[in-house]
Amino acid sequence: MGAISTIANRDMKSFFLSMKGSVTFCFLLLLMGIFFRSFAATFIDIQAQTAQMGGESPKLAQLMTAIFQNLQFILLFIIPAITMSTFAEERKTQVDRLLQTAPVSNVQIVFGKFIAAAGVLGIVLATSAVYPLFLFKYGNPEVGPILTSYLGIFLLMCAQVAFGLWISSMVEHQFLAYIFTSFGLFLLLILAWVAPNITGSGASEEFVKYLAATPHLDNFFSGLITVADLGYFIAFIGIFLFFTNVAVDAKRWS
Amino acid sequence: MIEVVGLKKTFGNTVALSDITFSVAKGQIVGFLGANGAGKTTTMDILTGCIGADSGTAKVAGFEISESPIEVKRKIGYLPDEPPLHKEMQVIEYLSYAGKLHGLRGDKLNVRVADLIERLELGVNRKRLIGHLSKGFKQRVGLAQALIHDPEVLILDEPTEGLDPHQIHQIREMIRGLKGHHTILFSSHILSEVESVCDRLVIVDKGRVVEQGTHQELAHRLDGGREYQVRVRQGARALASNLETDFVGLSAIRADEAEQTVRFVTKDGDEILDQVARCVLDKGYGLRELAGKSKKLEDVFFQLTR
Numbered sequence: 001m002g003a004i005s006t007i008a009n010r011d012m013k014s015f016f017l018s019m020k021g022s023v024t025f026c027f028l029l030l031l032m033g034i035f036f037r038s039f040a041a042t043f044i045d046i047q048a049q050t051a052q053m054g055g056e057s058p059k060l061a062q063l064m065t066a067i068f069q070n071l072q073f074i075l076l077f078i079i080p081a082i083t084m085s086t087f088a089e090e091r092k093t094q095v096d097r098l099l100q101t102a103p104v105s106n107v108q109i110v111f112g113k114f115i116a117a118a119g120v121l122g123i124v125l126a127t128s129a130v131y132p133l134f135l136f137k138y139g140n141p142e143v144g145p146i147l148t149s150y151l152g153i154f155l156l157m158c159a160q161v162a163f164g165l166w167i168s169s170m171v172e173h174q175f176l177a178y179i180f181t182s183f184g185l186f187l188l189l190i191l192a193w194v195a196p197n198i199t200g201s202g203a204s205e206e207f208v209k210y211l212a213a214t215p216h217l218d219n220f221f222s223g224l225i226t227v228a229d230l231g232y233f234i235a236f237i238g239i240f241l242f243f244t245n246v247a248v249d250a251k252r253w254s
Numbered sequence: 255m256i257e258v259v260g261l262k263k264t265f266g267n268t269v270a271l272s273d274i275t276f277s278v279a280k281g282q283i284v285g286f287l288g289a290n291g292a293g294k295t296t297t298m299d300i301l302t303g304c305i306g307a308d309s310g311t312a313k314v315a316g317f318e319i320s321e322s323p324i325e326v327k328r329k330i331g332y333l334p335d336e337p338p339l340h341k342e343m344q345v346i347e348y349l350s351y352a353g354k355l356h357g358l359r360g361d362k363l364n365v366r367v368a369d370l371i372e373r374l375e376l377g378v379n380r381k382r383l384i385g386h387l388s389k390g391f392k393q394r395v396g397l398a399q400a401l402i403h404d405p406e407v408l409i410l411d412e413p414t415e416g417l418d419p420h421q422i423h424q425i426r427e428m429i430r431g432l433k434g435h436h437t438i439l440f441s442s443h444i445l446s447e448v449e450s451v452c453d454r455l456v457i458v459d460k461g462r463v464v465e466q467g468t469h470q471e472l473a474h475r476l477d478g479g480r481e482y483q484v485r486v487r488q489g490a491r492a493l494a495s496n497l498e499t500d501f502v503g504l505s506a507i508r509a510d511e512a513e514q515t516v517r518f519v520t521k522d523g524d525e526i527l528d529q530v531a532r533c534v535l536d537k538g539y540g541l542r543e544l545a546g547k548s549k550k551l552e553d554v555f556f557q558l559t560r
Contacts, residue, residue: 006354010340017342098338098399101302102355103327252306 003104007112012119015082021120024081028124031074035067036131060141061149064132065221068153072189072214075160080181082120083164084174086113087248092172106248110241114158114165121157125150145223152220155233156213160185162240169247188213255280255407255437256301261310263296263461270296272461274310278454280406283433285452286441287555293461294441295335298411301439302332314407328356331405331436335412337396341385345376345395348384349402356403370398374428390421397428408436414447426451445555457555470546481506481519481547484530487540490514496533501526517547 015021043063050057090096099109135141163184168177191212195205209215213236216229261274271293278284288294299305301312303323311318317325340348346367353363371380374394379387384395393413400408410429414422429451432438442448448455449469456466465472470480486493494509494516503526507518520526527544534541 002357002359003355006351010343010351014340014342094334094336095338095340097302097304097332097334098340098352099355100304101327101330101332101338102352103324103357104355105324252304 003102003108004112004115007099007104007109008115008119011086011113011116015116015120020081020085024078025120025124028074028078029127032067032071032128032131035070036063036134039063039066059145060135060139061145061223063135063141064146065149067131068149068217068221071153072156072217075157076182076185076189079121079157079160079164079185080178082117083161083168083181084177085168086117086165087169087244088171088174088177091251092174100252106245110165110169110245110248114161114237114241114244117161117165118154118158121161122154125154125157142223145221148220148223148225151225152217152229155220155230155237156217159213159233159236159240160188162237162244163188166240166244166247169244169251255282255315256439257311257313258297258301259311261297261300261312262308263293263300263305264308269461271300271307274458274461274463276456276463276466278437278439280437281434282453283429283438283440283451285448285455286439286458287443287445287448287455288441288458289443292458294458295411296461297458298332298334298409298439298441302330302409303327328403329406331400331403331408333393333396333400333408333410333413335415337392337399339384339392339395339399341383343384344381345384345387346371346380348395349398352399353402358403366402366404370401374398390417390424393417393421393425394428397425401432406437408432408438410438410440412442413440414442414444422447480521481517482527482530483515483517483543483545483547484534484541485513485515485543486534487542488514489537489539490516493534493537493539496537497530500533501529504530514542 016025040063043058043060046058087096090099132141132146135146164177164181167181167184168174171177171180189212192209192215195208195212198208210232213233216232219226219229256276256278258277259275261271263269263271274293274297276284286294286297296305300307301314301319303319303326306320311320313319314326315329317329319326340351343351349367349370350363353366358366371377374397376391376394376398379391384392387395397410397413400410413429414425417425426447429438429440440448440452454466454468455472457464457472484493490509490511490513494507497504497507497516497518504518504520507516509516518530531541531544534544
């Protein structure tokens with residue numbers, strides 16, 4: 001555990017010290033702020049309409065859900081920026097030899113880098129807690145759906161980070177890692193929508209839909225935590241970290 | 255301390271190592287000599303666990319690298335040809351990080367970092383970002399990183415590459431200062447550097463070890479004999495004639511009247527030198543010097559790798 005936390009701490013600190021890290025961090029928070037401002041205005045409009053015309057008034061917690069649903073698209077550009085350099089750039093500059101010649105295992109290296117990237121995103125999410133705090137100041141939203149939404153989006157981020165690390169461990173240039181990770185995450189995002197077009201109906205369509213990440217967020221956004229959804233994200237993260245470990249090990253023999 | 259037997263490594267269709275076999279005894283500084291592309295870095299990368307060998311064994315302090323990589327890495331400090339430096343970190347931060355990777359913590363880590371900063375004269379730059387340092391200081395930081403856990407074995411891949419003469423001298427002196435505390439495998443293609451720093455040489459060419467031993471042993475083996483020079487007070491030419499007529503087993507005898515020296519090559523050992531010295535004294539030439547004159551390392555190297 002010592003080596004994992006040492007690697008994770010260094011990578012996180014390095015991320016925030018770099019121009020890329022600061023810009024990414026600020027950009028993500030700024031976009032969430034713009035979403036919040038925009039959806040808050042829309043929420044007030046809808047609330048006024050329902051007050052006049054009757055019908056069910058929207059819930060405050062849905063405002064956060066709306067932000068996270070839109071955030072999924074932004075993450076297509078943010079996650080690759082965070083993961084692209086983890087292995088690819090270190091290999092190119094040969095800094096990776098520091099870890100390769102230290103008495104640490106590949107598993108510790110992979111976990112260290114995963115925790116660093118996930119930690120960066122965790123800090124972004126923690127900072128974004130200022131938006132729900134506004135909701136609590138001016139309204140009375142349900143706590144449960146907000147917390148589960150945060151958990152869901154964090155699990156999605158972790159899964160995307162694991163995928164990005166795998167790509168970064170396989171390619172030589174961080175630019176290629178960025179492109180391939182963005183493309184891969186985009187495919188994962190649209191998998192549920194295109195499933196009927198690329199499969200026959202029935203079991204195969206359901207299977208392809210199951211592979212997509214987005215449907216597994218619906219329960220989290222509704223305030224539910226199910227074993228199936230948790231299992232999906234944990235399995236996804238585990239599989240891609242395993243692939244990353246294999247790729248890092250394979251580089252020794254190439 | 256280091257034992258390498260029959261290492262082979264290919265990259266695609268390119269054979270990087272075809273047969274690397276050598277050993278390094280405890281406390282020695284051994285020069286790993288070869289032209290660019292001879293296989294020095296590949297061998298060092300295998301020894302340090304950066305890459306795996308196709309076949310053969312590499313043991314460090316009794317541990318086989320493919321079977322016990324973590325144990326081997328605890329024993330080894332490695333300075334690659336391009337030091338693995340995080341340029342966005344301060345020198346002191348980076349050394350602490352390297353120490354933590356080797357399991358050092360607390361006071362032990364702080365003392366070790368402070369000691370290395372002092373020994374490698376990094377004090378002025380301890381708070382500077384590594385990316386802002388000169389090449390020479392970066393090399394020192396890389397060396398400090400390799401020494402952070404006080405390893406038994408130090409592997410240095412062309413540590414003076416790209417440095418100016420002043421920096422080369424400083425790094426060489428630092429490496430000399432490590433002699434005795436560490437077993438050092440030191441690669442270079444600068445022959446004079448290897449000659450001045452190392453106890454023994456391992457010469458590699460086209461992925462195989464072509465010769466190993468001390469400089470004198472290599473020269474002797476290649477010559478089929480060793481060259482000696484006798485300096486006299488007077489009569490160098492006459493002495494050369496004496497040696498030609500009176501001694502069996504001397505060859506390539508040549509005199510230099512201006513320097514009053516006579517050079518000769520012999521396969522025989524001390525006995526014939528005693529006889530030569532007695533001849534010089536008995537015949538009144540006046541003995542000033544009798545010394546072994548080995549072939550230059552350049553000659554040895556080119557003969558083995560041509």
